[in-house]
Amino acid sequence: xxxxxxxxxxxxxxxxxxxxxxxxxxxxxxxxxxxxxxxxxxxxxxxxxxxxxxxxxxxxxxxxxxxxxxxxxxxxxxxxxxxxxxxxxxxxxxxxxxxxxxxxxx
Amino acid sequence: xxxxxxxxxxxxxxxxxxxxxxxxxxxxxxxxxxxxxxxxxxxxxxxxxxxxxxxxxxxxxxxxxxxxxxxxxxxxxxxxxxxxxxxxxxxxxxxxxxxxxxxxxxxxxxxx
Numbered sequence: 001x002x003x004x005x006x007x008x009x010x011x012x013x014x015x016x017x018x019x020x021x022x023x024x025x026x027x028x029x030x031x032x033x034x035x036x037x038x039x040x041x042x043x044x045x046x047x048x049x050x051x052x053x054x055x056x057x058x059x060x061x062x063x064x065x066x067x068x069x070x071x072x073x074x075x076x077x078x079x080x081x082x083x084x085x086x087x088x089x090x091x092x093x094x095x096x097x098x099x100x101x102x103x104x105x106x
Numbered sequence: 107x108x109x110x111x112x113x114x115x116x117x118x119x120x121x122x123x124x125x126x127x128x129x130x131x132x133x134x135x136x137x138x139x140x141x142x143x144x145x146x147x148x149x150x151x152x153x154x155x156x157x158x159x160x161x162x163x164x165x166x167x168x169x170x171x172x173x174x175x176x177x178x179x180x181x182x183x184x185x186x187x188x189x190x191x192x193x194x195x196x197x198x199x200x201x202x203x204x205x206x207x208x209x210x211x212x213x214x215x216x217x218x
Contacts, residue, residue: 035207042211042212043209045208045209086149094207095148096150097148098147099148
């Protein structure tokens, strides 16, 4: 049983395209995190949110607590955005999705 | 700059050997976590600590142990390495339980 489901698993986009990655979860949470993992493995936290929307540069994250759903949007995608994006929710512990592998082609 | 470091980056060992992976953070964070990452699975929690002398088991703790003798370090020990423990291991820390996680660079462990 996966507490966190992400879609799509893999995504290929042309440079400049608008990208959406989705995350659905089944547990009660106090916060949701979006993480980015680059080839080579390092993981960095992009956003932590518990309601509404947050924006950082070309990245936008939204969450709907009632629907238990979050989206990560990337506007004007660039090859350097190529990475695995991981959704993590904080209930009584962190639960992680299996990630969405994004490739942006020049 | 404050950071979280793991060592070694890569380790090859034999079945049955004891292995210790190091994790050191300089943020003075109370909370430290060990996760493993395997294909087809999200990050899975092995052990965690909310402060010195505090350790707790996660969902995949069998065969692993940790100790927390100071704020900065949470070493992960595989008592008798098994091939099923071949994985990438990540250490993470946070200031409070509901705050942002900071990850180390990971340790690729191969048990032959």
